[in-house]
Amino acid sequence: MTTKQRICITVNGVRHEREVEPRLTLVDFLRHELYLGGTHVGCEHGICGVCTVLIDGRSARSCLALAVQADGCDVTTVEGLRDGATAQLHPIQQAFVEAHGLQCGFCTPGFMMTTLELLTENADPSDDEIKEALGGNLCRCTGYESIIASVRLAARRLREQQGA
Ligand code: FES
Numbered sequence: 001m002t003t004k005q006r007i008c009i010t011v012n013g014v015r016h017e018r019e020v021e022p023r024l025t026l027v028d029f030l031r032h033e034l035y036l037g038g039t040h041v042g043c044e045h046g047i048c049g050v051c052t053v054l055i056d057g058r059s060a061r062s063c064l065a066l067a068v069q070a071d072g073c074d075v076t077t078v079e080g081l082r083d084g085a086t087a088q089l090h091p092i093q094q095a096f097v098e099a100h101g102l103q104c105g106f107c108t109p110g111f112m113m114t115t116l117e118l119l120t121e122n123a124d125p126s127d128d129e130i131k132e133a134l135g136g137n138l139c140r141c142t143g144y145e146s147i148i149a150s151v152r153l154a155a156r157r158l159r160e161q162q163g164a
């Protein structure tokens with residue numbers, strides 16, 4: 001019998017305390033303990049990037065991280081993008097809609113979280129910088145051009161919002 005471990009993780013600004021199995025992955029914690037299904041599960045081997053979340057502001061594969069490793073951390077998932085008060089889509093989400101950055105949408109949460117990290121660090125990335133940042137996320141539908149266009153649009157909107 002495995003001893004459960006008490007953890008406390010803040011997800012999208014809300015503190016959650018749970019007793020979990022030490023082997024529970026972070027993505028399973030998010031999906032099955034907190035019912036946040038926006039973070040998808042694909043390869044479960046760290047290859048596809050669909051499970052990408054931010055842990056203390058840095059992108060991470062939540063299929064490779066254990067929930068116990070995120071104890072005491074701030075985790076942001078795709079559900080945290082939308083404005084909680086107004087229910088308005090985040091400019092990244094809006095840009096993916098407008099620039100057709102998704103088809104089936106399976107890869108989209110991962111792309112959006114990677115984009116959030118990129119645009120937090122670099123408000124005006126070049127196409128090469130966008131490709132470099134998104135290189136660890138796989139999409140089987142779009143051919144990537146519309147995703148890159150979505151990131152460019154999101155970057156422009158965020159700069160306009162910040163008056164840059
Ligand atoms: S499900 Fe995590 S990288 Fe593919």
Ligand code: FES
Nearest residue numbers: 103107139140141
């Ligand atoms: S939109 Fe279908 S996998 Fe990317």
